[in-house]
Every structure is written in structure tokens, then in C-alpha cells.
Amino acid sequence: xxxxxxxxxxxxxxxxxxxxxxxxxxxxxxxxxxxxxxxxxxxxxxxxxxxxxxxxxxxxxxxxxxxxxxxxxxxxxxxxxxxxxxxxxxxxxxxxxxxxxxxxxxxxxxxxxxxxxxxxxxxxxxxxxxxxxxxxxxxxxxxxxxxxxxxxxxxxxxxxxxxxxxxxxxxxxxxxxxxxxxxxxx
Amino acid sequence: xxxxxxxxxxxxxxxxxxxxxxxxxxxxxxxxxxxxxxxxxxxxxxxxxxxxxxxxxxxxxxxxxxxxxxxxxxxxxxxxxxxxxxxxxxxx
Numbered sequence: 001x002x003x004x005x006x007x008x009x010x011x012x013x014x015x016x017x018x019x020x021x022x023x024x025x026x027x028x029x030x031x032x033x034x035x036x037x038x039x040x041x042x043x044x045x046x047x048x049x050x051x052x053x054x055x056x057x058x059x060x061x062x063x064x065x066x067x068x069x070x071x072x073x074x075x076x077x078x079x080x081x082x083x084x085x086x087x088x089x090x091x092x093x094x095x096x097x098x099x100x101x102x103x104x105x106x107x108x109x110x111x112x113x114x115x116x117x118x119x120x121x122x123x124x125x126x127x128x129x130x131x132x133x134x135x136x137x138x139x140x141x142x143x144x145x146x147x148x149x150x151x152x153x154x155x156x157x158x159x160x161x162x163x164x165x166x167x168x169x170x171x172x173x174x175x176x177x178x179x180x181x182x183x184x185x186x
Numbered sequence: 187x188x189x190x191x192x193x194x195x196x197x198x199x200x201x202x203x204x205x206x207x208x209x210x211x212x213x214x215x216x217x218x219x220x221x222x223x224x225x226x227x228x229x230x231x232x233x234x235x236x237x238x239x240x241x242x243x244x245x246x247x248x249x250x251x252x253x254x255x256x257x258x259x260x261x262x263x264x265x266x267x268x269x270x271x272x273x274x275x276x277x278x
Contacts, residue, residue, distance in 0.1 A: 093188025101224040139236035145201045164197040
């Protein structure tokens with residue numbers, strides 16, 4: 001079944017990224033499918049099923065990351081310079097004219113728009129890998145900072161640097177491709 | 187405190203309570219800087235939208251929309267496998 005194969009592949013990619021271990025990732029994905037089977041028959045279509053199975057996977061990954069202490073750690077190198085983000089501020093620390101945020105009005109109406117979510121995903125997709133991994137741990141898997149530092153070996157300072165950059169990039173990307181465009185504002 | 191510092195503090199405030207001195211500096215900056223006030227609202231919105239994204243049950247429209255609204259990767263960095271994997275979650 002193509003849908004399930006695609007779903008499984010995507011889940012495995014996400015789990016592998018988060019856990020840095022293909023074996024653990026496969027186990028987590030398998031458990032998520034088994035968990036979803038227990039609730040089968042209650043889904044209103046594929047999207048509901050996908051949301052459900054991903055919710056289970058998210059919990060599995062959170063449990064696994066909490067249980068492992070620096071098992072899947074990345075070397076806590078100083079985050080390499082992010083020249084894109086650094087270019088958004090003048091030498092004196094003020095926003096450059098082109099990068100300065102504009103007012104988004106009430107952005108929450110966008111959450112009802114499927115096209116917004118495509119843009120949102122594409123913006124997530126364009127984060128550098130380390131920023132993406134940490135940002136997703138924080139905001140999608142919903143680990144707190146201490147849990148992320150414990151699971152990855154990244155220091156709090158470096159975690160904050162990566163999250164700051166990820167937020168700057170996402171904000172900028174959404175503004176460029178959604179909130180700043182005429183059709184999105186109308 | 188300049189804008190770069192203020193955005194750093196606003197991001198950090200999503201993770202932990204700021205030290206009193208930093209909070210005061212941030213508030214002073216925000217009082218005079220509408221750009222950073224907007225940034226602060228947008229950071230909060232990002233968290234809310236990530237929650238909505240994690241929980242949303244609607245189908246994503248799909249890759250054809252991304253082709254229609256292409257997003258250039260500013261410095262030519264490769265898509266991270268991580269983010270790509272994640273973006274794939276709700277359909278491409």
C-alpha cells in the first residue's frame with residue numbers, strides 16, 4: 001500500500017534524524033504502527049491516521065531521548081557561523097533594512113490555510129541540519145532544554161544559539177513566502 | 187541592548203525565565219523598538235504553530251504548491267536530511 005510505505009519512510013527519516021540510530025528509529029516506527037493498530041477503525045481517513053501514528057511516534061521518540069543520556073550525542077562543537085543570519089544585523093546589532101521584521105497582523109488565521117502549511121513545511125525543510133534537529137526536539141517532540149542537552153550533549157549556550165538562529169530563519173522564511181506576500185495579507 | 191541581543195533574549199525567554207537584569211534591559215529595548223516587538227510576537231506564534239502542526243489532522247496540500255511558490259535557499263545550503271524528513275511528515 002503506497003500510502004503506508006510513504007508514511008513509514010517519512011517516519012523512519014524523522015526518527016533516524018532525532019535518535020541518530022537506525023535500529024532505535026526502526027523500533028520506534030514499528031511500535032508507533034503497532035500502537036496505531038490498537039486504535040484502528042476510529043480514523044476519519046488517511047490524514048487522521050497519519051496524525052495519530054505520528055503522535056505516537058513523537059511520544060516514542062520523546063521517551064527514548066529522555067531515557068538515553070548522551071547515547072546519541074553529537075559532538076558539541078561550537079555552532080559554525082551562520083552567515084545568513086549574521087547578515088541580517090548591522091555591525092552595531094541593529095536589524096538591516098531588508099531583514100527587519102514587518103508586522104504580521106493576526107497570523108493565526110493562516111493556521112486554517114493548507115497552503116500556509118506547505119510553506120511552513122518548506123521553511124522547516126530549509127533549516128540547516130543541526131538547527132533543525134534541535135528545533136524539532138524542542139518544538140515538535142517537546143523536550144525541554146535540559147532534556148535536549150542531556151540527550152545530545154549540546155551545552156545550554158549552544159542549544160540557545162541554534163534555537164535563536166532557527167527562529168530567525170523560520171520567521172524570515174515565513175515572512176518572505178507568506179506573511180509578506182500580497183495574497184497572504186488580503 | 188541592541189536588536190541582535192534583544193532577539194537572543196526573546197528566543198531564550200522561550201526556554202527559561204530571564205535574569206531580572208536582562209528582562210529589564212529587554213523591556214527597555216522593546217519599549218522603543220517596534221521591530222523587535224514584532225519579532226517577539228512572531229517567536230510566540232512559531233511555538234503556537236508548531237503545536238498546531240504537531241496536532242493537526244488536515245491533509246497537507248502537497249508538493250505542487252511548493253512548486254507554485256518556490257522557496258529559494260538563500261545561501262545554497264543543502265536541505266538538511268533532518269528537515270526534509272520532517273517536512274515529509276505531512277506530505278510533500
